[in-house]
Amino acid sequence: MNEILQYTVQGLAAGSFYALAALGLAIIFGVLGVVNFAHGACYMLGAFAAAVLMDLVGLNFWLALIVVPVLMFFFGVLLERLLVSRLTALDPLYNFLLTFGLSLLLVDLVKREYGVSGQPYTRPEILGGQLTLGALRLPTYQVFVLVFSLLVCLGVWLLMTRTRIGMIVRASTEKSELTRALGIDVNRWVTPVFGFGIALAGLAGVLAAPFRAITADMGSSFIIILFAVVVIGGLGSIVGAVVAGFLVGLVEAFGQAYAPTLSQIVIFVLMAVVILIRPAGLFGREENA
Amino acid sequence: MLEVRGLEAFYGDAQALHGVDLVVREGEVVTLVGRNGAGKTTLLRCLMGLHRDVRGSVTLDGTEITGLGPHQRARRGLGWVQDDRGIYASLSVEENLTLPPVTHPDGAWSLAQVYDAFPVLADRRRAPGTTLSGGEQQMLALARVLRTGARVLLLDEPSEGLAPVIVQRIRDIVQQVKANGTTVLLVEQNVRFASSVADRHYVLAEGHVAADLDNEEFTRRQDELLAYLGM
Numbered sequence: 074m075n076e077i078l079q080y081t082v083q084g085l086a087a088g089s090f091y092a093l094a095a096l097g098l099a100i101i102f103g104v105l106g107v108v109n110f111a112h113g114a115c116y117m118l119g120a121f122a123a124a125v126l127m128d129l130v131g132l133n134f135w136l137a138l139i140v141v142p143v144l145m146f147f148f149g150v151l152l153e154r155l156l157v158s159r160l161t162a163l164d165p166l167y168n169f170l171l172t173f174g175l176s177l178l179l180v181d182l183v184k185r186e187y188g189v190s191g192q193p194y195t196r197p198e199i200l201g202g203q204l205t206l207g208a209l210r211l212p213t214y215q216v217f218v219l220v221f222s223l224l225v226c227l228g229v230w231l232l233m234t235r236t237r238i239g240m241i242v243r244a245s246t247e248k249s250e251l252t253r254a255l256g257i258d259v260n261r262w263v264t265p266v267f268g269f270g271i272a273l274a275g276l277a278g279v280l281a282a283p284f285r286a287i288t289a290d291m292g293s294s295f296i297i298i299l300f301a302v303v304v305i306g307g308l309g310s311i312v313g314a315v316v317a318g319f320l321v322g323l324v325e326a327f328g329q330a331y332a333p334t335l336s337q338i339v340i341f342v343l344m345a346v347v348i349l350i351r352p353a354g355l356f357g358r359e360e361n362a
Numbered sequence: 363m364l365e366v367r368g369l370e371a372f373y374g375d376a377q378a379l380h381g382v383d384l385v386v387r388e389g390e391v392v393t394l395v396g397r398n399g400a401g402k403t404t405l406l407r408c409l410m411g412l413h414r415d416v417r418g419s420v421t422l423d424g425t426e427i428t429g430l431g432p433h434q435r436a437r438r439g440l441g442w443v444q445d446d447r448g449i450y451a452s453l454s455v456e457e458n459l460t461l462p463p464v465t466h467p468d469g470a471w472s473l474a475q476v477y478d479a480f481p482v483l484a485d486r487r488r489a490p491g492t493t494l495s496g497g498e499q500q501m502l503a504l505a506r507v508l509r510t511g512a513r514v515l516l517l518d519e520p521s522e523g524l525a526p527v528i529v530q531r532i533r534d535i536v537q538q539v540k541a542n543g544t545t546v547l548l549v550e551q552n553v554r555f556a557s558s559v560a561d562r563h564y565v566l567a568e569g570h571v572a573a574d575l576d577n578e579e580f581t582r583r584q585d586e587l588l589a590y591l592g593m
Contacts, residue, residue: 240453240457240460240461241461243450243452243453244450244452244453244461246452247450247451247452247453248448248450250412250432251444251448252461253412253431253432253433253436254410254411254432254433254435254436254442254444255433255436255442255461255462255506256433256436256437256462256463256465256510257433257461257462257463258433259433358451
């Protein structure tokens with residue numbers, strides 16, 4: 074029983090990274106129609122930025138949770154303005170290829186500067202060790218990641234459902250053309266939305282920094298799982314991205330515990346089963362499938 | 363008020379509109395009738411700026427709007443109700459109503475006015491937009507543009523596929539809107555509906571205007587038109 078709870082927390086903590094990053098991917102896809110293949114590279118950049126800034130200017134973890142997403146937001150704004158926006162009038166495939174190229178470029182630039190070995194990162198002492206809840210002992214950091222991510226997801230959900238900006242994002246996700254014809258300048262929201270999505274990937278990276286090996290390639294396997302998450306949740310579905318993120322984290326953790334050699338395969342089996350039963354994903358709309 | 367000159371529209375190599383000329387004067391209700399594929403929906407989409415491959419000129423109040431994007435046209439007072447009603451599933455009924463900005467406050471319906479005219483929308487205000495029935499969705503789509511205060515309504519087959527009692531309700535609304543001085547350009551296959559609300563009619567055939575009839579002549583030649591439209 075204790076063991077199962079531990080794997081559950083471990084899985085939900087791992088799922089937090091997927092949920093946050095997939096949320097960004099889903100919002101970008103919804104509003105821009107762009108499948109951002111560079112999302113994994115942005116997750117890696119978030120972790121690297123946290124490590125490098127700690128090394129250079131002594132930026133601690135708590136500040137990194139704020140500073141790095143802000144930097145990544147502006148990085149996203151720059152990418153959208155300089156590159157992505159030039160291709161939005163064309164077939165979406167062009168932007169997919171662009172972001173694929175970008176992700177290779179970013180990974181190689183980081184490798185060139187920092188090599189292939191991992192960067193060190195020290196987590197705050199308070200987040201080390203174990204939390205004891207009765208007979209249950211859980212790693213403090215995993216519990217922190219889980220709670221923090223849930224709060225961020227809740228915040229994004231409130232932003233999406235309770236504000237006018239969220240209403241416009243939902244409307245343009247569903248019917249972009251009509252939303253324009255109803256007098257809303259959808260283009261005005263495209264750049265900040267892209268930046269926001271990239272910031273979420275960066276935030277996932279910062280959270281991963283004390284927990285995972287910080288290497289140039291850390292985003293490459295991440296993005297593959299992330300696509301599985303988005304497909305399971307339903308492409309463009311915000312709630313779907315979060316739920317599927319945590320679900321995949323759980324599947325991965327239990328897979329690693331009970332069938333280590335199959336743990337990655339199980340995720341893609343889950344994806345295949347979901348596609349067979351609900352082609353649009355768990356929370357996708359059929360007409361968008 | 364709304365003037366279209368030499369409008370041509372293309373889908374790749376295929377030409378959908380071959381030089382359409384038409385005028386809608388302030389306060390008029392004008393219909394576009396024509397067979398399926400005559401270019402009625404394409405014409406409304408061109409007026410809204412939703413079709414990119416276009417030549418010719420569209421002016422609103424004497425100002426050229428040809429180069430403007432859809433949201434700029436909406437802000438100048440064009441209100442479009444698309445043929446499938448365009449109700450958002452991810453927005454509640456009330457959000458569907460309040461999404462478009464109010465562009466002309468003097469003619470705009472308040473939310474209270476909308477709920478007064480369509481009590482069913484008030485009852486279902488928290489429900490997702492697409493859980494309404496077809497007729498209710500059409501009411502919602504109409505109410506949504508009325509709330510913006512749009513000065514020219516572009517309505518794409520508002521009576522299509524609806525029960526007679528709902529069609530009657532929509533006819534009442536169009537007449538009420540007209541009485542308030544709003545201009546309406548209406549795509550309509552239903553000749554009886556068209557003749558009961560409109561001042562003038564353009565018959566569109568193969569991407570150009572084949573006839574421009576006042577309502578008297580239109581009503582007199584109704585049988586001929588029905589035969590022409592294949593109904």
